[in-house]
Amino acid sequence: MRDMQRKTDPRMAAGLHEQVSVHFSGLSGRDLMEPLITRVFPGRVAMVSSFGAESVVLLHMLASIDRATPVIFLNTGKLFGETLAYREMLAERFGLTDVRDVRPDPVDAARSDPHGDLWNSDATACCWFRKVLPLQCALTGFSAWITGRKRFQSPGRASLEPVEIEFDRVRVNPLARxxxxxxxxxxxxxxxxxxxxxxxxxxxxxxxxxxxxxxxGADARSGRWRDQDKSECGIHFSDGEIQRGIASISGDD
Ligand code: SF4
Incomplete structure (x- = not known):
């Protein structure tokens, strides 16, 4: 289980997932993160954090394991000022040395959203170039990434597993349960x-x-994309859902 391969094809990834699941599926929180960061994927795992309402828990765990672990922060250009200040404060307080501010490609932004109001007419397309595409680029070269998703957050996450396979990468949800x-x-x-x-x-x-x-007392995520038929930004979609998203945005579906 030590120092697994840097890049895997889908069949190798399936085997990798099986190995990781067998060894670690019963763990959660820091107990799950520590061996994956230090022994299974040393130097090849990143955390993706919104620095949102509950992000502080995973960031604190990460800092207690390895402060140099990359943290990918999707700075969409549409975040609250409070979130940007919170990101700075937490990074300093926890001593995180590799928080990466990932922004949309300026050419994509100029072409897709010249007036900055695409969110109002096509939120899926807006999330696509502000979140999904930048994250895909930012995760290049990583074998695993850590997310803060939880089962209780929505019906769509109710069966979330602590360890998932995504293309040729392992996705780890330490707080799933x-x-x-x-x-x-x-x-x-x-x-x-x-x-x-x-x-x-x-x-x-x-x-x-x-x-x-x-x-x-209301559903915590009910304030996200309120009045829209949308509950996820797309960065956690499965392969098939991403392909449908591409088709939808390109007008092919
Ligand atoms: S549509 Fe998505 S990327 Fe655009 S402002 Fe809303 S949440 Fe952010």
Whole structure:
């Protein structure tokens, strides 16, 4: 299991997934992250973080394992100022040395969204060039990536596994089985700073134009793309869903 291959084809990836699942599927949180970062994929794993409402938990765990692990931050150009300030503060507080601000390609932006209001007419296309494409580029060369998704967040994530295969890469969801109470308890135990918008009614935080506050007790993600038939930005879609997304955006579907 030590120092697995840098690049894999789909068949090799399936074998890799099986090995990782057998060894690690019963773990979660830091217990899952530590061996993958230090022994299985040394130097070839990145965390993707929105620096949103619950991101602080995984970032704290990561810092306790290896502060030099790359953290990919998708700076879409549409984020809240509070999120940008929170990203700076957490990186400094935790001593994270490789937070990568990943931005949309300026040529794509000029061509796809010259007025900056594409989110209002075609959110899928907006997410595509501001999030999906930049992330695909940023993950080049990595064998595994870590996300903060949880089962409780939405029906679409209800069966989320801690370890998934995605193309030729392993996707790790250390908090998949965690509850809101687990997350709150961890944050309280380690005295972790809260995103400043949480207190203002934002339990889930993405881009400013597409995130609204929600009433107390409401579905945390109900403020995302409110009034739209959309619940995910697309960065976590499976292969088939991504292909349908490409077809949809290019007008082929
Ligand atoms: S969340 Fe909204 S503003 Fe952000 S990339 Fe998607 S559509 Fe665009």
């Amino acid at each position: 965690w509850s809101p109470a687990d997350i709150a308890a961890y944050a309280a135990k380690h005295n972790l700073p809260e995103h400043p918008l949480v207190k203002k009614g934002y339990p889930s935080i993405g881009c400013a134009p597409c995130t609204a506050p929600v009433d107390a």
